[in-house]
Amino acid sequence: xxxxxxxIGVILATATLIEPLPESRVQAARPKEGxxxxxxxxxxxxxxxxxxxxxxxxxxxxxxxxGRRITLVMMEPGQxxxxxxxxxxxxxxxxxxxxxYLQGLLTGEVLVSPxxxxxxxxxxxxxxxxxxxxxxxxxxxxxxxxxxxxxxGHLPADLEYPLKIEERSER
Amino acid sequence: MGFSKEPAVHSAQKRALxxxxxxxxxxxxxMRAQSGHTVTVDQATMQALLKRIDQLEVRVQQLEAxxxxxxxxxxxxxxxxxxxxxxxxLSVAPPTHGPxxxxxxxxxxxxxxxxxxxxxxxxxxxxxxxxxxxVNFHGDNYHPVGGQGDKTAFTLGQLNLFVTSxxxxxxxxxxxxxxxxGPDNIYGVSRGTENTFGVDxxxxxxxxxxxxxxxxxxxxxxxxxxxxxxxFHHSTWLQTTTGRPLLxxxxxxxxxxxxxxxxxxxxxxxxxxxxxxxxVAEVGNGRESRSPLNEEPVQNVVDDSNGKAVNFELxxxxxxxxxxxxxxxAYHDKLVPETELLPVGETILAAHAVYSTTNFEWLNEALVxxxxxxxxxxxxxxxxxxxxxxxxxxxxxxFRYQYINASPNEPIFPDIGLRSGPSAGIRYDASESVALxxxxxxxxxxxxxxxxxxxxxxxxTF
Numbered sequence: 290x291x292x293x294x295x296x297i298g299v300i301l302a303t304a305t306l307i308e309p310l311p312e313s314r315v316q317a318a319r320p321k322e323g324x325x326x327x328x329x330x331x332x333x334x335x336x337x338x339x340x341x342x343x344x345x346x347x348x349x350x351x352x353x354x355x356g357r358r359i360t361l362v363m364m365e366p367g368q369x370x371x372x373x374x375x376x377x378x379x380x381x382x383x384x385x386x387x388x389x390y391l392q393g394l395l396t397g398e399v400l401v402s403p404x405x406x407x408x409x410x411x412x413x414x415x416x417x418x419x420x421x422x423x424x425x426x427x428x429x430x431x432x433x434x435x436x437x438x439x440x441x442g443h444l445p446a447d448l449e450y451p452l453k454i455e456e457r458s459e460r
Numbered sequence: 461m462g463f464s465k466e467p468a469v470h471s472a473q474k475r476a477l478x479x480x481x482x483x484x485x486x487x488x489x490x491m492r493a494q495s496g497h498t499v500t501v502d503q504a505t506m507q508a509l510l511k512r513i514d515q516l517e518v519r520v521q522q523l524e525a526x527x528x529x530x531x532x533x534x535x536x537x538x539x540x541x542x543x544x545x546x547x548x549x550l551s552v553a554p555p556t557h558g559p560x561x562x563x564x565x566x567x568x569x570x571x572x573x574x575x576x577x578x579x580x581x582x583x584x585x586x587x588x589x590x591x592x593x594x595v596n597f598h599g600d601n602y603h604p605v606g607g608q609g610d611k612t613a614f615t616l617g618q619l620n621l622f623v624t625s626x627x628x629x630x631x632x633x634x635x636x637x638x639x640x641x642g643p644d645n646i647y648g649v650s651r652g653t654e655n656t657f658g659v660d661x662x663x664x665x666x667x668x669x670x671x672x673x674x675x676x677x678x679x680x681x682x683x684x685x686x687x688x689x690x691x692f693h694h695s696t697w698l699q700t701t702t703g704r705p706l707l708x709x710x711x712x713x714x715x716x717x718x719x720x721x722x723x724x725x726x727x728x729x730x731x732x733x734x735x736x737x738x739x740v741a742e743v744g745n746g747r748e749s750r751s752p753l754n755e756e757p758v759q760n761v762v763d764d765s766n767g768k769a770v771n772f773e774l775x776x777x778x779x780x781x782x783x784x785x786x787x788x789x790a791y792h793d794k795l796v797p798e799t800e801l802l803p804v805g806e807t808i809l810a811a812h813a814v815y816s817t818t819n820f821e822w823l824n825e826a827l828v829x830x831x832x833x834x835x836x837x838x839x840x841x842x843x844x845x846x847x848x849x850x851x852x853x854x855x856x857x858x859f860r861y862q863y864i865n866a867s868p869n870e871p872i873f874p875d876i877g878l879r880s881g882p883s884a885g886i887r888y889d890a891s892e893s894v895a896l897x898x899x900x901x902x903x904x905x906x907x908x909x910x911x912x913x914x915x916x917x918x919x920x921t922f
Contacts, residue, residue, distance in 0.1 A: 340734075340779045349777075352672040358629060380782075384892045385818045388698075391590065391921065395622060395693050397634055397677075400669060 321453040323445025324373050327416050327435040328423045332357070336439040339378065339451050345423060346378050348390055348399035357421035361403040362412050370409075370425055373454040427454065586627065591922045592620040594696040600901075600913030616641050617917070620662075620694040630670070636663040636694050644712035660712075662694050662720065673728040680760065683721045684740040684773040685789050686825045687812040697919035700821060700887055702899045705845040705862050706879055707827065711747070711757040716829060716841065716864070716873050717808065718747040718793070720758045721769060736777035740789075743768050749795035749804075749872070769793035775812075783817040795831075795872065802834035804871055821858075823847040831872050841866040841876070849887075856887040868906075878906035894920045 326342065328334060333355055337345070344350045345359060352358055364371045366383050379386055393399030404422075406412050409430035416422040417434040428445050431437060443450040594617035619639040626632055638660045643652040652658070665679040682689050688708045692699045709715030723744025730737035745759035746769030775787025791808040810827035826844035842865055849858035860883045866876040885899030897917040904910040 340782075343782065344779065350672060351669065354672075356671045358669070381818055387892065392691075392698055394590070394624060395695060395698070396690060397665070397667065400632060401626065 319455040319458065322428055322456050323447070323450040324370060324452045324454040325426050325428055325431050325445045326423065326438045326440060326452070327413070327426050327431060328438055329416055329420050330434070330436045331420050332423075332436060334438060336442055338441055342440060343378050343380070346374060347381075347386075348393045348403075351398075351400050353421060358400065360401065360419050360422045362415045362419075362422055362424040363403045363405055364409070364412060364425075365405055365407050369454060370427065373452065374425055377452050425452075427457070429457075586625040588624050590622045590624075592622065592695040592697050592920070593617065593922070594917055594919040596702065597916040598913065600911055601909075602911045602913070603909070617696055617919075618694055622695075627666075630668055632667045632669065634663060634665045634667065635661065638662045638694050645714040665725075671728075673731070675727050677725040677727075678723075680720060680722050680758070681725050681742070681744075683718055683744075683771055683791065684725075684727075684742060685717055685771065685791055685808055686810040686827060687775075687785065687787070687814050687823065688825060689717070689719055695921070696917070697893075697895055697921045699919075700849050700856060700858050701847070701860060701883065701885060702897045702915045702917045702919075705825075705847070705860065706864055706903075707825065707843045707845055707862065716843075716866070716876055717827075718757075718769065718791070721745065721747075721771075722758065722760055723768065732776075734779040736779050738775050738777065738787075740771070740773040742771040744771075745769065746793035746806075747795070749797045765794065765796050767794045783815050783820075785812070785814045785816075787812055797872065802836070805832040805834070806830070806872070807832075819851040821847070821849045829866075831870065833871060839867050839870050841870060841873075854889045856889070857885070858887065859884050877908075879903055881910070893922065894918065 326337065332353060334353060341350075346361060348361070350359060363374070375381055375383060375386060381389065390399055390402055394402065404415060406415060409426050412424045412426060413430060413432065413435055416424050423438075426435070437444065440451055441449070445452075596615040596617055597612070598615055599612035621637045621639075623635040623637065624633065639657055640660060641655060641657045643650045643654055645651075661680065663680055663682065665677045665681055667675055667677040669675045682693060684690050686708070688705060692704070696702070704710070706715075708717065708719070710719050711717075721742065721744035723742060725740065725742045725744075727740040728738065730739055745763040746767075748757045748759050749764060769791065770793075771789060771791040773787060773789035775785055777785050788809070788811040791806075791810075793806045795804045795806050797804060807830040808827060809830075810825065812823075812825040814824065815822045824844075824846045826842070828843075829841040830838050831841075832838040843863060845860060845862035847858065847860040849856050861881070862883070863880040864876060865878045865880075866873060868874060868877060870876065881901065881903040883899055883901045885897055888896045890896055895918070897915075897919065899915045899917070901913045901915070902910060903913075
């Protein structure tokens with residue numbers, strides 16, 4: 290008679306000790322797509338390694354090989370595209386990135402802070418209009434007004450493409 | 461009830477308006493008729509006017525279209541094709557409205573001109589200002605000769621206004637304006653009153669940025685000796701510890717290096733692939749030496765000799781090991797102090813190996829300062845420090861050991877002697893912009909009792 294309540298008690302105790310899974314793990318993971326790195330169409334650059342991309346996004350490189358000044362455009366903090374770049378390219382948290390840029394400006398190595406825009410349309414327009422601009426867009430936000438750069442020789446649709454992001458939920 | 465009269469009033473007003481308009485339209489015709497003039501328009505003129513109207517309508521449409529952004533619709537299939545870049549145009553639906561990319565690119569010069577005119581607009585500021593500051597509580601058992609010991613005090617640190625401005629696409633200004641309280645300490649000689657504030661322009665640089673490989677700055681800069689001096693500048697908040705290593709103390713805080721210099725500085729990358737080589741080449745006035753040594757040590761306006769100080773630094777940041785920097789520098793100047801009969805050659809050789817990531821920091825620097833009176837003995841002052849820290853969430857414990865050993869007969873800074881010892885502390889980042897630090901220092905000195913100190917600090921950026 291005492292055994293069953295004891296077993297139930299052990300199960301309940303065990304259940305309380307088990308840490309609930311994060312929401313992202315409970316939910317079925319959405320399929321992923323490549324996050325395109327885009328530059329102005331006049332930019333002759335065709336391919337960047339992920340390490341080179343990191344130096345650009347951290348402000349360690351200031352000019353393109355053609356002499357144009359690099360102008361980095363990022364989406365606002367909290368946007369999934371920005372989070373993907375922070376995680377896979379910069380490997381920094383939001384606050385660490387800000388600190389890094391502040392130090393870069395102080396040392397003079399960073400010429401300008403990244404331009405921050407709210408929407409993919411804004412990013413696309415900015416890259417379209419500024420010859421030295423580089424930014425990132427989901428594939429469905431890309432059009433022929435900007436140029437997609439290969440990363441480590443791969444395009445966003447390739448399986449080996451190193452920069453991935455979960456597809457938009459509304460799709 | 462009162463509102464019911466309003467329609468009647470409106471209709472009367474409308475009638476009056478129509479009558480007035482008719483009078484205005486008819487009256488010129490009547491006047492022309494009365495004056496005997498008749499206006500006739502031939503068919504050709506009418507056609508020309510209609511054609512002109514058509515042209516103007518087209519022009520208006522073009523201007524309206526130019527104000528819209530290109531919003532072309534894209535098909536996802538465009539990027540799903542791995543060979544998409546091989547085909548110049550993506551499989552994109554044509555823009556529903558707006559100019560073609562080529563048309564918009566034709567407007568790029570306008571964008572540049574607009575930016576330039578905005579720069580010259582005196583109603584807008586080009587300055588960006590960022591601030592750094594710190595407040596300290598410090599106590600130690602140091603007993604200066606003829607002074608009191610065992611003192612504690614709240615101390616205001618440097619208030620640093622860091623100013624930048626993009627003057628044009630190629631030119632940039634950078635400055636650090638520092639408000640600082642307390643007397644200067646130059647080679648052990650105190651100058652100035654204890655509690656008054658002074659203002660120092662610590663950096664003052666106009667930089668021309670040609671490309672990745674060549675940048676040229678003119679003005680007052682931090683000499684590229686080693687790593688620390690050009691990594692943290694006058695920001696206490698950015699530093700892990702409460703203060704700079706003894707080796708890199710500022711000239712007016714008892715430091716032994718020419719931290720600041722006035723002149724030209726060229727820097728950039730060296731094409732070296734994944735090795736990530738960089739160079740810095742500097743030529744400047746060097747440090748003050750003719751006047752008594754407790755005068756301003758940085759020659760901001762007048763150089764006491766025609767000879768110039770030169771410095772060259774080479775360092776590598778291997779692209780495959782983010783956070784690693786290894787380098788060396790060589791500095792040379794000729795000093796002409798009043799206390800010496802002959803000029804003194806000054807050479808500073810420095811090397812550093814630094815590994816600094818978000819969570820881990822290991823700074824190692826060593827240098828030797830050589831002073832050689834002409835035709836005489838060379839005095840060597842070696843120094844080094846090693847600093848290590850690891851971040852755990854918002855906490856970052858750290859440890860540093862430092863060492864300087866100058867000869868008692870050193871011709872330029874005879875007061876330094878031997879100083880060595882550990883420092884240990886912890887940094888707590890209370891927010892993204894505020895750091896609390898607590899640090900214990902133990903410094904042993906030649907022929908003097910060791911000094912122990914404890915410092916609490918709040919450092920911030922704003």
